[in-house]
Amino acid sequence: MYVRGVGPRVAEMLAAKGIQTAEDLLYHLPFRYEDRQNPRSLDELKPGETASVIAEVRGSALLRTRGGPLFELTIGQGRFAMKCVWFHAGYLEGKFHAGQTVAVYGRLEQSRSSRNLKMIQPQFEVLPDASDDAETRLLEVGRITPVYESLGGNKLTSRWQRKVIFHLLEQMSGRMDECLPRPLLERLSLPDRETALRQVHFPPEGTPFAQLQSWSTPAHRRLIFEELFFLELGLELKRRRMKDRTGIAFATNDKVREAIREVLPFHPTAAQKRALGEIVADMRQPAPMRRLLQGDVGSGKTIVALQAMLVAIANGYQAALMAPTEILATQHFLAARKLLERSSHKPRVVLLTGSLDDDRKRANRGQINRGEAQLVIGTHALIEEKVEFDRLGLVVVDEQHRFGVLQRFKLMKKPGQAEPDVLVMTATPIPRTLALSLYGDLDLSVLDELPPGRTPIVTRRVPDERADDVWDFVRKQVGQGRQAYIVYPVIEGTKDDQPELDFSHDPEDGVAAPPPPRKKTSRKARTAELFNPAAQEASPNGKSGLKSAVDMYEKLRTGPLSGLRLGLLHGRMDADDKEVTMRRFHRGEIQVLVATTVIEVGVDVPNATVMVVEHAERFGLAQLHQLRGRVGRGAAKSYCILMTGPRVSPIGEERLNAMVRTQNGFELAELDLEMRGPGEFFGTRQAGIPEFRVASLVRDRQLLEAAKQEAARFVADAGAEATEAERARVRAQLKETWQRRYGLVEAG
Numbered sequence: 001m002y003v004r005g006v007g008p009r010v011a012e013m014l015a016a017k018g019i020q021t022a023e024d025l026l027y028h029l030p031f032r033y034e035d036r037q038n039p040r041s042l043d044e045l046k047p048g049e050t051a052s053v054i055a056e057v058r059g060s061a062l063l064r065t066r067g068g069p070l071f072e073l074t075i076g077q078g079r080f081a082m083k084c085v086w087f088h089a090g091y092l093e094g095k096f097h098a099g100q101t102v103a104v105y106g107r108l109e110q111s112r113s114s115r116n117l118k119m120i121q122p123q124f125e126v127l128p129d130a131s132d133d134a135e136t137r138l139l140e141v142g143r144i145t146p147v148y149e150s151l152g153g154n155k156l157t158s159r160w161q162r163k164v165i166f167h168l169l170e171q172m173s174g175r176m177d178e179c180l181p182r183p184l185l186e187r188l189s190l191p192d193r194e195t196a197l198r199q200v201h202f203p204p205e206g207t208p209f210a211q212l213q214s215w216s217t218p219a220h221r222r223l224i225f226e227e228l229f230f231l232e233l234g235l236e237l238k239r240r241r242m243k244d245r246t247g248i249a250f251a252t253n254d255k256v257r258e259a260i261r262e263v264l265p266f267h268p269t270a271a272q273k274r275a276l277g278e279i280v281a282d283m284r285q286p287a288p289m290r291r292l293l294q295g296d297v298g299s300g301k302t303i304v305a306l307q308a309m310l311v312a313i314a315n316g317y318q319a320a321l322m323a324p325t326e327i328l329a330t331q332h333f334l335a336a337r338k339l340l341e342r343s344s345h346k347p348r349v350v351l352l353t354g355s356l357d358d359d360r361k362r363a364n365r366g367q368i369n370r371g372e373a374q375l376v377i378g379t380h381a382l383i384e385e386k387v388e389f390d391r392l393g394l395v396v397v398d399e400q401h402r403f404g405v406l407q408r409f410k411l412m413k414k415p416g417q418a419e420p421d422v423l424v425m426t427a428t429p430i431p432r433t434l435a436l437s438l439y440g441d442l443d444l445s446v447l448d449e450l451p452p453g454r455t456p457i458v459t460r461r462v463p464d465e466r467a468d469d470v471w472d473f474v475r476k477q478v479g480q481g482r483q484a485y486i487v488y489p490v491i492e493g494t495k496d497d498q499p500e501l502d503f504s505h506d507p508e509d510g511v512a513a514p515p516p517p518r519k520k521t522s523r524k525a526r527t528a529e530l531f532n533p534a535a536q537e538a539s540p541n542g543k544s545g546l547k548s549a550v551d552m553y554e555k556l557r558t559g560p561l562s563g564l565r566l567g568l569l570h571g572r573m574d575a576d577d578k579e580v581t582m583r584r585f586h587r588g589e590i591q592v593l594v595a596t597t598v599i600e601v602g603v604d605v606p607n608a609t610v611m612v613v614e615h616a617e618r619f620g621l622a623q624l625h626q627l628r629g630r631v632g633r634g635a636a637k638s639y640c641i642l643m644t645g646p647r648v649s650p651i652g653e654e655r656l657n658a659m660v661r662t663q664n665g666f667e668l669a670e671l672d673l674e675m676r677g678p679g680e681f682f683g684t685r686q687a688g689i690p691e692f693r694v695a696s697l698v699r700d701r702q703l704l705e706a707a708k709q710e711a712a713r714f715v716a717d718a719g720a721e722a723t724e725a726e727r728a729r730v731r732a733q734l735k736e737t738w739q740r741r742y743g744l745v746e747a748g
């Protein structure tokens, strides 16, 4: 389709931004709006707020300061005036002329020297005047004006986009296909697609401005709903399709029940019973199970999974457990072997990890292939080593492996065999709406109860200066026969290439900048220093200020903790050493384990009662919660000590306070999600979280719920309320959306 203003060259630039069709361009929404109908008056502005102002250019100057060229623009309304400043902005010289009208948008600060306000680094637009064409004036003056992120260079600006989109909307007027059934839209009081697109770009007069800024106008809601609906519809269909596939219908007779009962070391909690009930009910069905077992750290997922695996084994099948790290695989292996000693079936348990030597790997592979091993525990190696199972019945897999891996389980079974059941476990307490939606193609079981006999973990923040008290405390606990972890953010030295260096990525994170120097300098220079972050870079912000596991292991061993038995564990050690260290810690031979976050997930040593985290302000909330979950696993009182340096960013503060305030993983997860957004929240982007073009999983949770309901309804009654033409368009849109956008979310 020909779009006015888009030639081959521009098309190329757009394609680089993922905009390939006219429709893509229409779904590139303004990221904010300016109310040029009711502009703000300069005298009502307050320091600290971010505001949009329309005013007249009075004058400008380029000042030479120590921090670089500083561009100052003076704008005014009647008798009020205000300055706008930009750093390193020589390029602005000559851009403004007295008498022009400009729209500026930015943060206001109180000027140091006077009571006046200053706008810092605003975005700006010189508004069209009588000499400009009528159309430009129409789109930019005296109305609510959309502001777009630039799509490239100084050509595809906000102004350019307004025009192109304006024409595109005109061109397509009356010709835009509705992709949602009309009855559905009516039920939810949402506008049709064309209306929504038009209004979201050019809001009609009188649209409440607050609704626009929060993306909650009916037009916004319609487009968000649309996107979420097609996500949910796809997930729902996948789930249905799975139910039509041929899996294994496991039996649960007395023999099977006895096989489980004889190995259970304790009474399961009500939640564990319920979860196992749900899992076993799935396993009995002929369709393959795809279920998510969600439970906070320490809620006892492992034993539930083991029970499910015993059901498979008692039915004459093999079961596989895939752990995220070698340490965990080894720990599960040892625990399973011990537990199954009591089993009258005596299933053979086999470990398969990448670091085993080739002979052992080959031998284990053979046992798996011949069906001599019933329970196989391993890492990714299970897939990478192309192990073919004799009769695979159940795969238990850690959440981290889920995306992109489930497909490949097919490699693990012999051709022609039924599909194994799959249980995905996650220790991330994902807020329920999100879990239901993101893992919409999985059924969900939740362990919402901790095993009995746990005492709450006492969590304290302690400044670095009190380190000696902390080490004394560790000594005391060890003196009482307990064990401790001490965790550092980096392995060694000062470099930045450490695998465990996994800080949360908020840009404001880490160490706050020191206050500006108070020495006597020229006013201009001081201004520059105050506002120019580069001028303040002397902060000890670099990674070099961090204590590391290796260094501190030496220091503690020879200093404050001398005489205690210390061990060191980090990701760069080879697998054998790691295993030996873990075993020694398990057996209590190591009393204090100095480590990085390799111990984060799943490590289970009930006698450990102290978790010390140094540089706690550098860790993400989910990480801190996981780390704390390593203690409080036995009956003894446990402690989590979060040590911090002198400077903690506001976000860091918030995280630490939350840790002290609550131990509830779901509460922390909600907070974490709000602070970081889903991409960061789930760890890495590649985790397969869909990237939306208009929706946000944090902001739009209610719409997500509605979309899920409507999708389920649509599938359940085969779109009965829609016309055949509407159904066809839903199908077409679904296909396109999934092919183009959610290629990653493949559940196999």
Ligand code: ADP
Pocket (backbone or CB within 6 Å): 266, 267, 268, 269, 272, 295, 296, 297, 298, 299, 300, 301, 302, 303, 427, 451, 452, 602, 604, 606, 633
């Ligand atoms: P998760 O994997 O969910 O973090 P684990 O399965 O490692 O939790 O269990 C945590 C600890 O609680 C383990 O020491 C486990 O043996 C113990 N545990 C699990 N279930 C129970 C129970 N019902 N009663 C007592 N202890 C339990």
Ligand code: MG
Pocket (backbone or CB within 6 Å): 301, 302, 602
């Ligand atoms: Mg576990």
